[in-house]
Amino acid sequence: MISPRTRGRMVARLRAEGIRDERVLDAMNRVPRHHFVAQALAGRAYEPVSLPIGYGQTISQPWSVARMMEAILQDREVPQRVLEIGTGSAYQTAVLAELGAEVFSMERIGALQETARALLTRLGYRRVHLHHGDGSGGWPEKAPFDAIVITAAVPCALAPLYRQLRAGSSLVMPVEEGEKQHLQVSYWDGSQARVVPLGPCLFVPLLAGTISVVSGECGG
Incomplete structure:
Protein backbone atom coordinates (compact mmCIF):
# COMPACT_ATOMS: atom_id res chain seq x y z
CA MET A 1 0.00 0.00 0.00
CA ILE A 2 1.20 3.50 -0.86
CA SER A 3 0.23 5.95 1.87
CA PRO A 4 -1.96 8.94 0.85
CA ARG A 5 0.63 10.96 2.75
CA THR A 6 3.17 10.04 0.04
CA ARG A 7 0.84 11.47 -2.59
CA GLY A 8 0.40 14.56 -0.45
CA ARG A 9 4.17 15.08 -0.37
CA MET A 10 4.24 14.95 -4.18
CA VAL A 11 1.55 17.64 -4.32
CA ALA A 12 3.41 19.78 -1.79
CA ARG A 13 6.56 19.50 -3.88
CA LEU A 14 4.65 20.52 -7.02
CA ARG A 15 3.30 23.56 -5.19
CA ALA A 16 6.84 24.46 -4.08
CA GLU A 17 8.02 24.08 -7.70
CA GLY A 18 5.54 26.70 -8.87
CA VAL A 31 -5.21 9.96 -8.74
CA PRO A 32 -3.33 6.90 -7.36
CA ARG A 33 -0.22 7.27 -9.54
CA HIS A 34 1.31 4.04 -8.22
CA HIS A 35 -1.37 2.05 -10.09
CA PHE A 36 -0.07 3.43 -13.39
CA VAL A 37 3.42 1.90 -13.13
CA ALA A 38 4.69 -1.64 -12.74
CA GLN A 39 4.36 -3.02 -9.23
CA ALA A 40 8.14 -3.16 -8.91
CA LEU A 41 8.29 0.62 -9.46
CA ALA A 42 5.28 1.56 -7.31
CA GLY A 43 7.53 2.80 -4.52
CA ARG A 44 8.98 5.41 -6.88
CA ALA A 45 5.69 6.52 -8.43
CA TYR A 46 5.56 9.83 -6.54
CA PRO A 52 9.43 3.18 -17.88
CA ILE A 53 6.08 1.58 -18.75
CA GLY A 54 7.33 -0.76 -21.50
CA TYR A 55 7.58 -0.54 -25.30
CA GLY A 56 10.15 2.25 -25.01
CA GLN A 57 7.58 4.56 -23.38
CA THR A 58 7.49 6.34 -20.02
CA ILE A 59 5.07 7.84 -17.55
CA SER A 60 5.91 11.55 -17.43
CA GLN A 61 7.27 13.06 -14.26
CA PRO A 62 4.62 14.73 -12.07
CA TRP A 63 5.79 18.30 -12.75
CA SER A 64 5.41 17.88 -16.52
CA VAL A 65 1.88 16.54 -16.14
CA ALA A 66 0.93 19.32 -13.72
CA ARG A 67 2.40 22.07 -15.90
CA MET A 68 0.58 20.83 -18.99
CA MET A 69 -2.71 20.67 -17.10
CA GLU A 70 -2.17 24.12 -15.66
CA ALA A 71 -1.51 25.51 -19.15
CA ILE A 72 -4.83 24.33 -20.60
CA LEU A 73 -6.66 25.73 -17.55
CA GLN A 74 -4.98 29.14 -17.70
CA ASP A 75 -7.63 31.83 -17.05
CA ARG A 76 -10.49 29.52 -18.03
CA GLU A 77 -12.91 26.86 -16.89
CA VAL A 78 -12.06 23.19 -17.33
CA PRO A 79 -12.24 22.29 -21.06
CA GLN A 80 -15.24 20.05 -21.69
CA ARG A 81 -13.72 17.93 -24.46
CA VAL A 82 -10.00 17.18 -24.49
CA LEU A 83 -8.02 15.23 -27.06
CA GLU A 84 -4.97 13.49 -25.61
CA ILE A 85 -2.41 12.17 -28.10
CA GLY A 86 -0.43 9.40 -26.43
CA THR A 87 -2.43 7.56 -23.76
CA GLY A 88 0.65 5.72 -22.50
CA SER A 89 0.10 4.62 -18.91
CA ALA A 90 -3.19 6.63 -18.83
CA TYR A 91 -2.04 8.60 -15.78
CA GLN A 92 -2.52 11.95 -17.48
CA THR A 93 -5.80 10.63 -18.90
CA ALA A 94 -6.98 10.03 -15.35
CA VAL A 95 -5.86 13.48 -14.20
CA LEU A 96 -7.82 15.08 -17.04
CA ALA A 97 -10.87 13.04 -16.08
CA GLU A 98 -10.48 14.05 -12.43
CA LEU A 99 -10.49 17.67 -13.55
CA GLY A 100 -13.92 17.04 -15.06
CA ALA A 101 -13.08 16.82 -18.76
CA GLU A 102 -14.44 14.28 -21.20
CA VAL A 103 -11.25 12.75 -22.56
CA PHE A 104 -10.62 11.35 -26.04
CA SER A 105 -7.25 9.61 -25.91
CA MET A 106 -5.24 8.03 -28.74
CA GLU A 107 -2.48 5.45 -28.41
CA ARG A 108 -0.42 3.85 -31.19
CA ILE A 109 0.74 0.82 -29.15
CA GLY A 110 -2.13 -1.61 -28.84
CA ALA A 111 -0.87 -3.40 -25.75
CA LEU A 112 -0.54 -0.13 -23.83
CA GLN A 113 -4.02 0.90 -24.87
CA GLU A 114 -5.56 -2.34 -23.64
CA THR A 115 -3.73 -2.08 -20.31
CA ALA A 116 -4.90 1.52 -19.99
CA ARG A 117 -8.50 0.58 -20.79
CA ALA A 118 -8.57 -2.14 -18.13
CA LEU A 119 -7.01 0.13 -15.49
CA LEU A 120 -9.26 3.12 -16.18
CA THR A 121 -12.32 0.86 -16.02
CA TRP A 139 -9.28 12.33 -34.13
CA PRO A 140 -11.36 14.37 -36.61
CA GLU A 141 -14.51 12.28 -36.13
CA LYS A 142 -14.71 13.47 -32.52
CA ALA A 143 -13.72 17.11 -33.15
CA PRO A 144 -14.01 19.91 -32.26
CA PHE A 145 -12.08 19.91 -28.99
CA ASP A 146 -11.65 22.53 -26.29
CA ALA A 147 -8.02 21.51 -25.72
CA ILE A 148 -5.44 19.11 -27.13
CA VAL A 149 -2.57 17.64 -25.13
CA ILE A 150 0.34 15.86 -26.83
CA ARG A 166 -12.58 25.36 -31.23
CA ALA A 167 -11.76 29.05 -31.25
CA GLY A 168 -10.55 30.03 -27.78
CA SER A 169 -8.98 26.63 -27.13
CA SER A 170 -5.41 25.54 -26.48
CA LEU A 171 -2.81 23.02 -27.63
CA VAL A 172 -0.06 22.03 -25.21
CA MET A 173 2.89 19.90 -26.25
CA PRO A 174 6.61 19.21 -25.86
CA VAL A 175 8.60 20.57 -28.81
CA GLU A 176 11.94 19.11 -29.89
CA GLU A 177 14.58 21.51 -31.22
CA GLY A 178 17.90 19.88 -31.95
CA GLU A 179 18.92 17.98 -28.83
CA LYS A 180 16.72 20.01 -26.49
CA GLN A 181 13.03 20.01 -25.69
CA HIS A 182 10.66 22.54 -24.17
CA LEU A 183 7.00 22.60 -23.27
CA GLN A 184 4.80 25.16 -24.96
CA VAL A 185 1.13 26.05 -25.14
CA SER A 186 -0.58 27.53 -28.20
CA TYR A 187 -3.72 29.56 -27.58
CA TRP A 188 -5.86 29.25 -30.73
CA ASP A 189 -8.28 32.04 -31.71
CA GLY A 190 -9.68 30.24 -34.73
CA SER A 191 -7.21 31.61 -37.25
CA GLN A 192 -3.83 31.94 -35.53
CA ALA A 193 -1.99 30.76 -32.44
CA ARG A 194 -0.31 32.69 -29.64
CA VAL A 195 2.59 30.53 -28.42
CA VAL A 196 3.81 30.66 -24.81
CA PRO A 197 6.89 28.67 -23.67
CA LEU A 198 6.56 26.73 -20.42
CA GLY A 199 10.11 25.58 -19.72
CA PRO A 200 12.46 22.68 -20.52
CA CYS A 201 11.26 19.08 -20.53
CA LEU A 202 12.16 15.57 -21.65
CA PHE A 203 9.66 13.33 -23.47
CA VAL A 204 9.88 10.36 -25.80
CA PRO A 205 9.36 11.37 -29.47
CA LEU A 206 6.01 11.15 -31.24
CA LEU A 207 6.20 8.43 -33.88
CA ALA A 208 3.90 8.12 -36.87
CA GLY A 209 2.00 4.96 -37.69
CA THR A 210 0.60 2.27 -35.45
CA ILE A 211 2.28 -0.76 -33.96
CA SER A 212 0.83 -4.21 -34.50
CA VAL A 213 0.76 -6.14 -31.24
CA VAL A 214 1.48 -9.32 -33.18
CA SER A 215 4.26 -8.21 -35.53
CA GLY A 216 5.63 -5.16 -33.75
CA GLU A 217 5.91 -3.44 -37.13
CA CYS A 218 5.00 0.16 -37.88
CA GLY A 219 2.46 0.72 -40.62
CA GLY A 220 1.10 3.73 -42.46
Whole structure:
Protein backbone atom coordinates (compact mmCIF):
# COMPACT_ATOMS: atom_id res chain seq x y z
CA MET A 1 0.00 0.00 0.00
CA ILE A 2 1.20 3.50 -0.86
CA SER A 3 0.23 5.95 1.87
CA PRO A 4 -1.96 8.94 0.85
CA ARG A 5 0.63 10.96 2.75
CA THR A 6 3.17 10.04 0.04
CA ARG A 7 0.84 11.47 -2.59
CA GLY A 8 0.40 14.56 -0.45
CA ARG A 9 4.17 15.08 -0.37
CA MET A 10 4.24 14.95 -4.18
CA VAL A 11 1.55 17.64 -4.32
CA ALA A 12 3.41 19.78 -1.79
CA ARG A 13 6.56 19.50 -3.88
CA LEU A 14 4.65 20.52 -7.02
CA ARG A 15 3.30 23.56 -5.19
CA ALA A 16 6.84 24.46 -4.08
CA GLU A 17 8.02 24.08 -7.70
CA GLY A 18 5.54 26.70 -8.87
CA ILE A 19 2.31 24.85 -9.72
CA ARG A 20 -0.40 27.24 -8.57
CA ASP A 21 -3.73 25.96 -9.94
CA GLU A 22 -5.43 24.23 -7.02
CA ARG A 23 -7.68 22.33 -9.42
CA VAL A 24 -4.62 20.60 -10.86
CA LEU A 25 -3.10 19.92 -7.46
CA ASP A 26 -6.39 18.51 -6.13
CA ALA A 27 -6.81 16.26 -9.18
CA MET A 28 -3.28 14.90 -8.86
CA ASN A 29 -3.85 14.32 -5.16
CA ARG A 30 -6.82 12.10 -6.03
CA VAL A 31 -5.21 9.96 -8.74
CA PRO A 32 -3.33 6.90 -7.36
CA ARG A 33 -0.22 7.27 -9.54
CA HIS A 34 1.31 4.04 -8.22
CA HIS A 35 -1.37 2.05 -10.09
CA PHE A 36 -0.07 3.43 -13.39
CA VAL A 37 3.42 1.90 -13.13
CA ALA A 38 4.69 -1.64 -12.74
CA GLN A 39 4.36 -3.02 -9.23
CA ALA A 40 8.14 -3.16 -8.91
CA LEU A 41 8.29 0.62 -9.46
CA ALA A 42 5.28 1.56 -7.31
CA GLY A 43 7.53 2.80 -4.52
CA ARG A 44 8.98 5.41 -6.88
CA ALA A 45 5.69 6.52 -8.43
CA TYR A 46 5.56 9.83 -6.54
CA GLU A 47 9.18 10.80 -7.06
CA PRO A 48 10.01 13.71 -9.44
CA VAL A 49 11.09 11.36 -12.25
CA SER A 50 9.70 9.71 -15.36
CA LEU A 51 9.48 5.91 -15.19
CA PRO A 52 9.43 3.18 -17.88
CA ILE A 53 6.08 1.58 -18.75
CA GLY A 54 7.33 -0.76 -21.50
CA TYR A 55 7.58 -0.54 -25.30
CA GLY A 56 10.15 2.25 -25.01
CA GLN A 57 7.58 4.56 -23.38
CA THR A 58 7.49 6.34 -20.02
CA ILE A 59 5.07 7.84 -17.55
CA SER A 60 5.91 11.55 -17.43
CA GLN A 61 7.27 13.06 -14.26
CA PRO A 62 4.62 14.73 -12.07
CA TRP A 63 5.79 18.30 -12.75
CA SER A 64 5.41 17.88 -16.52
CA VAL A 65 1.88 16.54 -16.14
CA ALA A 66 0.93 19.32 -13.72
CA ARG A 67 2.40 22.07 -15.90
CA MET A 68 0.58 20.83 -18.99
CA MET A 69 -2.71 20.67 -17.10
CA GLU A 70 -2.17 24.12 -15.66
CA ALA A 71 -1.51 25.51 -19.15
CA ILE A 72 -4.83 24.33 -20.60
CA LEU A 73 -6.66 25.73 -17.55
CA GLN A 74 -4.98 29.14 -17.70
CA ASP A 75 -7.63 31.83 -17.05
CA ARG A 76 -10.49 29.52 -18.03
CA GLU A 77 -12.91 26.86 -16.89
CA VAL A 78 -12.06 23.19 -17.33
CA PRO A 79 -12.24 22.29 -21.06
CA GLN A 80 -15.24 20.05 -21.69
CA ARG A 81 -13.72 17.93 -24.46
CA VAL A 82 -10.00 17.18 -24.49
CA LEU A 83 -8.02 15.23 -27.06
CA GLU A 84 -4.97 13.49 -25.61
CA ILE A 85 -2.41 12.17 -28.10
CA GLY A 86 -0.43 9.40 -26.43
CA THR A 87 -2.43 7.56 -23.76
CA GLY A 88 0.65 5.72 -22.50
CA SER A 89 0.10 4.62 -18.91
CA ALA A 90 -3.19 6.63 -18.83
CA TYR A 91 -2.04 8.60 -15.78
CA GLN A 92 -2.52 11.95 -17.48
CA THR A 93 -5.80 10.63 -18.90
CA ALA A 94 -6.98 10.03 -15.35
CA VAL A 95 -5.86 13.48 -14.20
CA LEU A 96 -7.82 15.08 -17.04
CA ALA A 97 -10.87 13.04 -16.08
CA GLU A 98 -10.48 14.05 -12.43
CA LEU A 99 -10.49 17.67 -13.55
CA GLY A 100 -13.92 17.04 -15.06
CA ALA A 101 -13.08 16.82 -18.76
CA GLU A 102 -14.44 14.28 -21.20
CA VAL A 103 -11.25 12.75 -22.56
CA PHE A 104 -10.62 11.35 -26.04
CA SER A 105 -7.25 9.61 -25.91
CA MET A 106 -5.24 8.03 -28.74
CA GLU A 107 -2.48 5.45 -28.41
CA ARG A 108 -0.42 3.85 -31.19
CA ILE A 109 0.74 0.82 -29.15
CA GLY A 110 -2.13 -1.61 -28.84
CA ALA A 111 -0.87 -3.40 -25.75
CA LEU A 112 -0.54 -0.13 -23.83
CA GLN A 113 -4.02 0.90 -24.87
CA GLU A 114 -5.56 -2.34 -23.64
CA THR A 115 -3.73 -2.08 -20.31
CA ALA A 116 -4.90 1.52 -19.99
CA ARG A 117 -8.50 0.58 -20.79
CA ALA A 118 -8.57 -2.14 -18.13
CA LEU A 119 -7.01 0.13 -15.49
CA LEU A 120 -9.26 3.12 -16.18
CA THR A 121 -12.32 0.86 -16.02
CA ARG A 122 -11.16 -0.68 -12.74
CA LEU A 123 -10.60 2.77 -11.23
CA GLY A 124 -14.04 3.93 -12.33
CA TYR A 125 -13.24 6.52 -15.01
CA ARG A 126 -16.29 6.59 -17.29
CA ARG A 127 -15.93 9.74 -19.40
CA VAL A 128 -12.85 8.47 -21.22
CA HIS A 129 -12.80 7.23 -24.83
CA LEU A 130 -9.75 5.35 -26.09
CA HIS A 131 -8.70 4.86 -29.71
CA HIS A 132 -5.87 2.76 -31.16
CA GLY A 133 -4.19 4.68 -33.96
CA ASP A 134 -1.74 7.29 -35.17
CA GLY A 135 -2.38 10.45 -33.20
CA SER A 136 -0.44 12.77 -35.51
CA GLY A 137 -3.64 13.38 -37.50
CA GLY A 138 -5.79 13.81 -34.42
CA TRP A 139 -9.28 12.33 -34.13
CA PRO A 140 -11.36 14.37 -36.61
CA GLU A 141 -14.51 12.28 -36.13
CA LYS A 142 -14.71 13.47 -32.52
CA ALA A 143 -13.72 17.11 -33.15
CA PRO A 144 -14.01 19.91 -32.26
CA PHE A 145 -12.08 19.91 -28.99
CA ASP A 146 -11.65 22.53 -26.29
CA ALA A 147 -8.02 21.51 -25.72
CA ILE A 148 -5.44 19.11 -27.13
CA VAL A 149 -2.57 17.64 -25.13
CA ILE A 150 0.34 15.86 -26.83
CA THR A 151 2.36 13.64 -24.52
CA ALA A 152 5.31 13.00 -26.86
CA ALA A 153 7.85 15.40 -28.36
CA VAL A 154 7.11 16.84 -31.81
CA PRO A 155 9.23 19.10 -34.04
CA CYS A 156 6.35 21.54 -34.56
CA ALA A 157 2.63 21.95 -34.12
CA LEU A 158 0.79 19.54 -36.38
CA ALA A 159 -1.47 21.48 -38.75
CA PRO A 160 -4.38 18.98 -38.74
CA LEU A 161 -4.73 19.44 -35.00
CA TYR A 162 -5.49 23.15 -35.19
CA ARG A 163 -8.40 22.38 -37.51
CA GLN A 164 -9.85 20.20 -34.74
CA LEU A 165 -9.79 22.96 -32.11
CA ARG A 166 -12.58 25.36 -31.23
CA ALA A 167 -11.76 29.05 -31.25
CA GLY A 168 -10.55 30.03 -27.78
CA SER A 169 -8.98 26.63 -27.13
CA SER A 170 -5.41 25.54 -26.48
CA LEU A 171 -2.81 23.02 -27.63
CA VAL A 172 -0.06 22.03 -25.21
CA MET A 173 2.89 19.90 -26.25
CA PRO A 174 6.61 19.21 -25.86
CA VAL A 175 8.60 20.57 -28.81
CA GLU A 176 11.94 19.11 -29.89
CA GLU A 177 14.58 21.51 -31.22
CA GLY A 178 17.90 19.88 -31.95
CA GLU A 179 18.92 17.98 -28.83
CA LYS A 180 16.72 20.01 -26.49
CA GLN A 181 13.03 20.01 -25.69
CA HIS A 182 10.66 22.54 -24.17
CA LEU A 183 7.00 22.60 -23.27
CA GLN A 184 4.80 25.16 -24.96
CA VAL A 185 1.13 26.05 -25.14
CA SER A 186 -0.58 27.53 -28.20
CA TYR A 187 -3.72 29.56 -27.58
CA TRP A 188 -5.86 29.25 -30.73
CA ASP A 189 -8.28 32.04 -31.71
CA GLY A 190 -9.68 30.24 -34.73
CA SER A 191 -7.21 31.61 -37.25
CA GLN A 192 -3.83 31.94 -35.53
CA ALA A 193 -1.99 30.76 -32.44
CA ARG A 194 -0.31 32.69 -29.64
CA VAL A 195 2.59 30.53 -28.42
CA VAL A 196 3.81 30.66 -24.81
CA PRO A 197 6.89 28.67 -23.67
CA LEU A 198 6.56 26.73 -20.42
CA GLY A 199 10.11 25.58 -19.72
CA PRO A 200 12.46 22.68 -20.52
CA CYS A 201 11.26 19.08 -20.53
CA LEU A 202 12.16 15.57 -21.65
CA PHE A 203 9.66 13.33 -23.47
CA VAL A 204 9.88 10.36 -25.80
CA PRO A 205 9.36 11.37 -29.47
CA LEU A 206 6.01 11.15 -31.24
CA LEU A 207 6.20 8.43 -33.88
CA ALA A 208 3.90 8.12 -36.87
CA GLY A 209 2.00 4.96 -37.69
CA THR A 210 0.60 2.27 -35.45
CA ILE A 211 2.28 -0.76 -33.96
CA SER A 212 0.83 -4.21 -34.50
CA VAL A 213 0.76 -6.14 -31.24
CA VAL A 214 1.48 -9.32 -33.18
CA SER A 215 4.26 -8.21 -35.53
CA GLY A 216 5.63 -5.16 -33.75
CA GLU A 217 5.91 -3.44 -37.13
CA CYS A 218 5.00 0.16 -37.88
CA GLY A 219 2.46 0.72 -40.62
CA GLY A 220 1.10 3.73 -42.46
